[in-house]
Amino acid sequence: MDPVRRPRGRPRKPVLLEPAALSPRRGLHDQAVERLRALIVVGTLPAGSALVETELSAALGISRTPLREALKLLAVEGLVELRPNRSPLVAELRPDAVTELFEAIAAIERAAAELAALRITPAELDRLRRLQAEMEAHHAAGALAPYFALNQQIHALIVACARNAPLREAHEALHARAEIARRRALDSRARWDESVAEHRAILEALYARDAAGAGRLLADHVGHTGTALIAGLARHAA
Amino acid sequence: MDPVRRPRGRPRKPVLLEPAALSPRRGLHDQAVERLRALIVVGTLPAGSALVETELSAALGISRTPLREALKLLAVEGLVELRPNRSPLVAELRPDAVTELFEAIAAIERAAAELAALRITPAELDRLRRLQAEMEAHHAAGALAPYFALNQQIHALIVACARNAPLREAHEALHARAEIARRRALDSRARWDESVAEHRAILEALYARDAAGAGRLLADHVGHTGTALIAGLARHAA
DNA sequence: TTGGCATGAATTGCATGCAGAGCACCAAAA
DNA sequence: TTTTGGTGCTCTGCATGCAATTCATGCCAA
Structure with a gap:
């Protein structure tokens, strides 16, 4: 038996960009959907720009896995255009x-x-x-x-x-x-x-x-x- | 010893001029969406049943990552009901x-x-x-x-x-x-x-x-x- | 017995490693 | 000069490992 009880809190790593602070307990992928949607709607992520997974995940302070799930959902909404084996694009609105x-x-x-x-x-x-x-x-x-x-x-x-x-x-x-x-x-x-x-x-x-x-x-x-x-x-x- | 590094995944079947239009070679997550949708529609996966990720991924021959992406998309379609930190359910049709x-x-x-x-x-x-x-x-x-x-x-x-x-x-x-x-x-x-x-x-x-x-x-x-x-x-x- | 809490197993959610696809760049041939 | 083939790098897609959460079980006290 391990005499030393591990600390219950997860080791929080320092988050660079805005840490999705104090949001309700929803998953990171869900928060990512909302944040990305907002960024796209207001134009911070301009139409046509490439969404590189490593960059975006670092910017959002999450890993690529929930980010990828979020991108797939945004693609269903028509905000993002997925291309096989290529970076997704912010959809153009023609x-x-x-x-x-x-x-x-x-x-x-x-x-x-x-x-x-x-x-x-x-x-x-x-x-x-x-x-x-x-x-x-x-x-x-x-x-x-x-x-x-x-x-x-x-x-x-x-x-x-x-x-x-x-x-x-x-x-x-x-x-x-x-x-x-x-x-x-x-x-x-x-x-x-x-x-x-x-x-x-x-x-x-x-x-x-x-x-x-x-x-x-x-x-x-x-x-x-x-x-x-x-x-x-x-x-x-x- | 094996001098030839073998691919870890499935052996690629020889494809001779297979029209890409009929076999679009999409990602596993995309295929998983279609297969799961079919399984749910025909009732092989009955309404209300729990979709345990490890079981399903093994059954489909894929890992949990693309399966999870597929489940999220099916949830958008209303075929699957996601619950935080719980197994997803096949949606009931009331x-x-x-x-x-x-x-x-x-x-x-x-x-x-x-x-x-x-x-x-x-x-x-x-x-x-x-x-x-x-x-x-x-x-x-x-x-x-x-x-x-x-x-x-x-x-x-x-x-x-x-x-x-x-x-x-x-x-x-x-x-x-x-x-x-x-x-x-x-x-x-x-x-x-x-x-x-x-x-x-x-x-x-x-x-x-x-x-x-x-x-x-x-x-x-x-x-x-x-x-x-x-x-x-x-x-x-x- | 019954209520409450601790404990452990099962399972999700997330992070990360690794192989391959795609692209850019460059060299050599036409 | 244009084209073709090679080479290396970047990034995606998938697999897997680990922490966190939830539920079930069992123990103890009332």
Whole structure:
């Protein structure tokens, strides 16, 4: 028998970059997914750049194994492009891909809005109304960043109210790429005003439990957002 | 002594001009995804069973590393349920999950049909017509298995004709779970006849490039299939 | 008996080693 | 000069080893 009890704590090695501090007990691969997604969305890892496993794992303070798992999951999300025996690339977001992306989001949100109109509870309607009011306040104040956050919450809440897990997961999977597009082209005051008005109409349709109307309005809203973004991207490129 | 260093892995079989398209030589993790998916769909790995990494990796003849990557991907597809620090489980398919699943598939296929009605080429329409004829022949002959295969091909082709990668990927992701439900409840002659008729109507709407009609018909068709399957599952459980 | 805690086996999660694929660079031939 | 073949290096893909976690068992006390 070993008289010396080994110390229970794992030998922590010094972590160079940000050590994923104080996160809930999830695995490193899961944290890596989130951190990498954030880095890609905000552009710290620019589109087209190679993701060399040894470099990235060192930068994240983890080993290659969980990193590889994370890269595979990000590839499913379309944020990363895997190549056999080659370094993965941060996926490029081409204009036609943005078109398809917003077509798909519109399709999913339309269906979600139709279901939500049938299934949403009064409490959820109330929460939507409060979010809408808050969002309009940010709009009035010209606060873009919080506006976007609220806007995103509202869309997510409507999808959640559809009570359909596959639809919600598909929606979440597309969200990061849409966010990339939004960040690249967040301009046009006119579109902003229009968007707020469209949100009002959607909310009213949900209150009226008008499934077809809510679906159509939301799909159109997403479609308009998409075309506006593509226009913005085109301006950006020029 | 052995002067010739032998490779540690499997002996490479001599490959003579094997078309890479048919044998893409992908990584072990990718192959593991397909093999596990097939094993789960046909029920060799029954719902609720624990997937112990060491056992599974030995059974598949691979190590735990690619197996773990495969399990993570199957979890995204909803075929496997991951639990922190516990063995993954083959996901159970509860009746309400089947309902949601077919709601989601109907939503995606409706959107796909609407887009396909606008974008489908004459050649694709022709191919659809031939597939439909072949499927009807199997129906007339009472050949269930090839009928199902053709049926799937038709649905996949319609989605492909929408020219929308995210929609197609979402559709594919849901396919395996739907297949599980189908295999559990493939009965009801009456529903079979009805389904063939519905396919005819969908095809006609596509020919007429009636986007709304094609979308509605296809969504209803998938919805009917879902309710029939749930009824079948209920019979099965009883 | 029963509740609580320690202990050990089983298994996951992560790190790391190693072989091979792919690429760059260079030399030699055309 | 262009092309072809070789050579070395880098990086991926996979296997394996080790620590940490979880669960089951058993012991002790109430």
